[in-house]
Amino acid sequence: MSPPAAESPDHETVARAIAGEVEAFGALYDRYLDDIYRFIRFQVSRLEDAEDLTEIVFLKAFEGLPEFRTGRRMTNFRAWIYRIARNLVIDHYRTRKPVLPLDLEMPSTDESGRPEDRAQFREESDRITRAVGRLEEPFRPVIVMRFVGGLTYKETADALGLTENYVRVIQFRALKKLKEFLEE
Amino acid sequence: MNARKIRELVAWLDRIDQGETTLESLQRSDPEVGKELAELLKTVSAVRRTADVSPSETFRSGARFRLLNRVAARFPAQRAEPVPGPQAALIPGLRRVFFGLAVAVGILLIGVLGSIPVQNALPGDALYPGKLGLESLQLLASPAAEDAILQSRFASNRLTEIQLLIVQGRYDDVDAAVRRYEDNIDRAVLALTEVARDDGGQTYPILKRIEMDLDGYATTLAELMAFVPGETQIVLARAIDASHLWSGN
Numbered sequence: 360m361s362p363p364a365a366e367s368p369d370h371e372t373v374a375r376a377i378a379g380e381v382e383a384f385g386a387l388y389d390r391y392l393d394d395i396y397r398f399i400r401f402q403v404s405r406l407e408d409a410e411d412l413t414e415i416v417f418l419k420a421f422e423g424l425p426e427f428r429t430g431r432r433m434t435n436f437r438a439w440i441y442r443i444a445r446n447l448v449i450d451h452y453r454t455r456k457p458v459l460p461l462d463l464e465m466p467s468t469d470e471s472g473r474p475e476d477r478a479q480f481r482e483e484s485d486r487i488t489r490a491v492g493r494l495e496e497p498f499r500p501v502i503v504m505r506f507v508g509g510l511t512y513k514e515t516a517d518a519l520g521l522t523e524n525y526v527r528v529i530q531f532r533a534l535k536k537l538k539e540f541l542e543e
Numbered sequence: 544m545n546a547r548k549i550r551e552l553v554a555w556l557d558r559i560d561q562g563e564t565t566l567e568s569l570q571r572s573d574p575e576v577g578k579e580l581a582e583l584l585k586t587v588s589a590v591r592r593t594a595d596v597s598p599s600e601t602f603r604s605g606a607r608f609r610l611l612n613r614v615a616a617r618f619p620a621q622r623a624e625p626v627p628g629p630q631a632a633l634i635p636g637l638r639r640v641f642f643g644l645a646v647a648v649g650i651l652l653i654g655v656l657g658s659i660p661v662q663n664a665l666p667g668d669a670l671y672p673g674k675l676g677l678e679s680l681q682l683l684a685s686p687a688a689e690d691a692i693l694q695s696r697f698a699s700n701r702l703t704e705i706q707l708l709i710v711q712g713r714y715d716d717v718d719a720a721v722r723r724y725e726d727n728i729d730r731a732v733l734a735l736t737e738v739a740r741d742d743g744g745q746t747y748p749i750l751k752r753i754e755m756d757l758d759g760y761a762t763t764l765a766e767l768m769a770f771v772p773g774e775t776q777i778v779l780a781r782a783i784d785a786s787h788l789w790s791g792n
Contacts, residue, residue, distance in 0.1 A: 375662075379614075381615045381703060382699070385703055388610060389699075392606075392607075413598065413606070414606045483592075528550075531549055541589070
């Protein structure tokens with residue numbers, strides 16, 4: 360098991376949120392909304408589900424703040440909220456089968472460039488997200504946390520309850536699988 | 544593939560990903576490993592390119608609104624209570640004593656209760672001036688270069704206050720929150736001017752950040768329009784204008 364994570368840069372904001380300062384929790388929401396939404400959007404097929412789950416993540420985070428404070432191992436808020444998101448995605452899969460392959464039809468936020476380039480980008484994005492969707496646990500969350508969310512090995516390990524070295528190996532194997540899927 | 548080989552490839556992947564070495568130099572020193580990693584790095588790049596997806600503004604502001612209402616319901620702020628008794632009957636000397644006592648009790652209350660009731664106070668609440676005072680202290684305690692960002696953050700506080708006032712049906716107090724919202728934006732403009740004068744290189748990233756914030760605030764304010772009576776809509780429109788004046792939309 361990994362050693363305790365370094366103190367989160369959100370420490371002060373989290374402390375204020377735990378004490379009941381509404382605006383502090385608003386700040387945490389603003390800071391992590393995009394990351395959590397992106398993490399979930401990569402793993403569930405329907406936009407509405409992604410939005411619902413994202414909102415639930417923050418509600419659960421709020422409800423669980425006292426637990427976060429007393430938790431001995433998890434001291435990194437980012438890793439902690441990713442863990443909540445990951446558990447919700449797992450629950451979502453359990454209750455809504457079949458869910459794969461994904462058909463995300465994720466729009467690019469970049470509307471610049473020629474239409475044909477955008478169409479090509481979208482096609483490529485769909486192909487990649489479908490391939491990511493075919494990965495199983497814990498390969499998929501590792502790939503999404505590391506390369507979509509930009510989490511460090513330590514944060515990914517904390518969020519998934521794994522060791523850093525194990526995350527490294529899983530990441531490597533996941534990339535190999537992903538490459539195979541993309542070549543099919 | 545054996546464990547040793549995997550460990551070796553993982554180590555190379557990390558070093559390249561962290562910019563400690565390049566794929567080209569690896570390919571020169573070990574063509575076989577280099578070829579294998581080139582494929583994996585291509586996959587990493589492809590995934591990263593696809594990561595550019597964000598929630599809609601409607602969802603962003605709607606979820607924020609619902610969430611903060613839930614949080615606020617858990618930690619209600621202290622409301623101002625009407626002061627009983629005819630104050631005019633007090634003789635001036637006695638009033639001074641009472642004023643002194645009230646200040647002392649106020650300080651004591653803030654000390655005893657901590658800053659949370661103050662932080663959650665809304666315009667019209669007894670503790671609201673304390674909240675504004677804390678913000679002034681933050682401005683005094685931070686470098687001048689951060690004033691613009693702080694003022695933008697305070698504008699966000701006003702936005703939350705506006706939301707909560709609407710939820711509580713306190714439409715008469717919305718105007719006070721909007722006035723302060725406009726004031727925070729004006730002050731952010733002035734503070735940014737100072738930054739531009741002292742260090743122009745810092746201005747652009749701060750400006751972009753505040754512009755993005757204010758665009759988000761304007762969207763949230765527009766969403767709130769549907770929940771308020773006509774007179775309050777006019778007040779909210781002022782706040783939206785203030786946000787757009789800044790961002791130029």
